[in-house]
Amino acid sequence: MGSDAKRIWTPAVALTLLAGLALLSVALFMTVGVKGNWGFILPFRGLKIATMALVGYAIAVSTVLFHTITGNRILTPSIMGFDALFVLIQTSIAFFFGATFLTGLTPSLLFLVQTAAMTVFAGLLFSWLFRGGVRELHLMLLSGIIFGLLFRSLSSFFRRVIDPDEFLILQDTLFASFNRANPELLSVAAILVLLVSLAAWRLRNVFDVMALGRETAINLGVNHRRMVTVTLAMVTVLVSVSTALVGPVTFFGLLVANLAYMLVPSHRHILVLPGAAFLAVTCLVGGQLFLERVLSYGSALSIVIEFAGGIVFIMMIVMRGAR
Amino acid sequence: MKYFLLACLGVFALGVLSLFIGVSDVTPMTLLDPATSTHAFEMLMVSRVPRTLALVLAGAALSVAGLIMQMLVRNRFVEPSTAGTVESASLGLLVVMLLAPGLPVILKMLVAAAFAMAGTAVFLGILRRVPLRSEFIVPLIGLMLGGVIEAGTNFFAFRYDLLQSINAYMIGDFSAILRGRYELLWISFGLTCVAYVAADRFTVAGLGQDFTTNLGLDYRKVMALGMVIVSLVTATVVVTCGVIPFLGLVVPNIVRLVIGDHLRRTLPWVALLGAALVIACDIVARLVIAPYEIPIGTIMGVIGSGLFLYFLLRRRGYGE
């Protein structure tokens, strides 16, 4: 980029444009193809939009924060198996406690229990990985992916072992998708996301320092270890929210975070985080709109994300190796 | 040699055990009792023997395929499901379903093999462009390439409402194996024998292109032979019983831990252990929720990824 282009493409301009795009896709999603009764359409589409926006925000923020504490831009929570772990916890609760236990809980209480369990297990697993001295990025990536596969296989094992009739009852409480939003879950999720966002707002300057790496951060007086733990907990809550609402979407975070780094010309989290969130909303809502209205492939969005994300991931590995 | 014979006996015993596990009543007793013997014998020949044979053939062939790939790519973490081979074979099957659903199974298999070969070639092509700073990059790229191909397959399967049928191939399952539906696997047995004959060449090729050429072997030919074997084996197994993940990775690595790297010595052990592992998993698959079954692909997914992690993180000074 030339210096003129730099002067025009400031963070403020970038953020305004990205926010505009996000708003535009939301507006289009709400209005395209509306015939007749707004009283019916508004709550229906509104709920869907709210779910997608919350999920997009959660994935974008969790990925950027994860990049900050791990000091690279390829590792993401979902590549490290976080969302597979959440699904495993969901299934294990059903497996070990049975349908009666589950149906006795309200969805939001169940969700809180799952999120709590997730925070504990993810914390244990990743502090073990990080502290175990797996310094090599590629080993870390590969172990994360295989952990994800292990969690996924274990979930499907449990699912097979659960009595098929019982499983049918559970399926509704357990598995979600972009097309099936749950208003009660959504409100609990929104509160959790709000709490995490408040914490992130307070820590915004510390994140900037954390991004300089462990040693520099310690030198500048940041309690690095505690910050990693706190941030990991925040990431875990966000991943739980997005996975509970729509299920695992492996590469979405990688895509929007790296796009945000490219488009928002700043290192400051206070600018990059909203940029990534706007991008996430644009991609999810816009992508869903495009697939639904133009190609009429309603729920193939996660497949498309997987496809594009996989290619970007391979390219990032190849380019990293070439440097 | 003595150990090998003992091990063969062990696998044989496992196979016999496998013959007598299932919903309908086939036991040594019912076979001998004249009142039930015709029915029991019929069951044995139609279902149990084919299933057990299929387990042995698929287990041995896939493990050997994994071993050959590891030799040729010179990386202990490659195998058909970490190199895009399996996913390409599935894509081939989808294409057959879409364009020529009536094709006989052998032709389906050949199409799948062609796709598997192309997918593996793409994988090797990418590898050639990456400076391999770390041995972990290879499976990383392979897994991701597999994911991309799978996403492509899913997209079209979703579009043409074939997701269910293609998913049946994605998770290995021996419950539908009957007489007349597994014989394709004998091809992979033949390929395993070819691999044994060519074992020394693969060992040499595993040492590198320069080294191979120096010994007067055509490196490209050996590579091509290896890839043909791997692709054909993958395709036959996927067509007959679906994907059995990580089998070709864990078996050779276990054998390597015990007896080292010389192909002619390790290959029989790999084949034997592969067969044993698959039979054992299938027995578990039939017992856990009897009278229902769990697909063997699911069980191998748990065991395979667990062992894969063990091989990755072993000897890495945990606990400091």
Next chain:
Amino acid sequence: MIEVSNVTKSYGGSEVVRGVTSSLPANGVTSIIGPNGAGKSTFLSMISRLLPMSSGQVTVDGMDILTADGDAMAKKLSILRQDNHLTARLTVRDLVAFGRYPHSKGRPTSEDLAHVERSISYLGLDNLTHRFLDELSGGQRQRAFIAMVLCQDTKYVLLDEPLNNLDMKHAVAMMQLFRRAADELSKSVVLVLHDINFASCYSDLIIAMRDGKLVRQGAPAEIVTTANIQEVFDLEARVEIVEGRSIVHFYL
């Protein structure tokens, strides 16, 4: 004063730093020298709290580095290690401004900004302030990091091989800068150095390490002798006095 008592670092069974006891003065330039693998960098990392020690204690002006508030410590002591690479894309000014973080917590005052400008011009980076770090040469990048550490304005400045990547001219300028920081601003600059002649010419105190142990400590004139070079580096060298400084000749 940095008091180091009986500090040890062991990995598995092997000890990289073995029972080092020393005290580093509150003012002046201190150089740590020794052959590769002597434990110099490990030692520096431990006294700057980047690396936990296996046993022993370090206090900075009476504050135990392990229990002291990280923030208070960051205003008293700064550390720069070798090989600093960043994932974030920062300009030189962004990086240097981070040096004020312990004081400003991300909301720089005009005084903080003045500090940033001063450090930038100290290191001759005025023309590069808007350049991204990944567009700079190794030497320029090294100077940007040193500017950040100086901008932190701490009494103790610890640097691991700060002359890495610098050409002769910049290396000399850098050593003169440290000298001035010690003389004019009464700071304590602690350096790990490979070039023994720089250590000899610019230091007030030299600490020599070998095999994880502190083997010599004293003024340059006492330490830089043929016998000591032989003992510490296992190298035969001639030592000459030039303009009152001991210079080691080991090329011939």
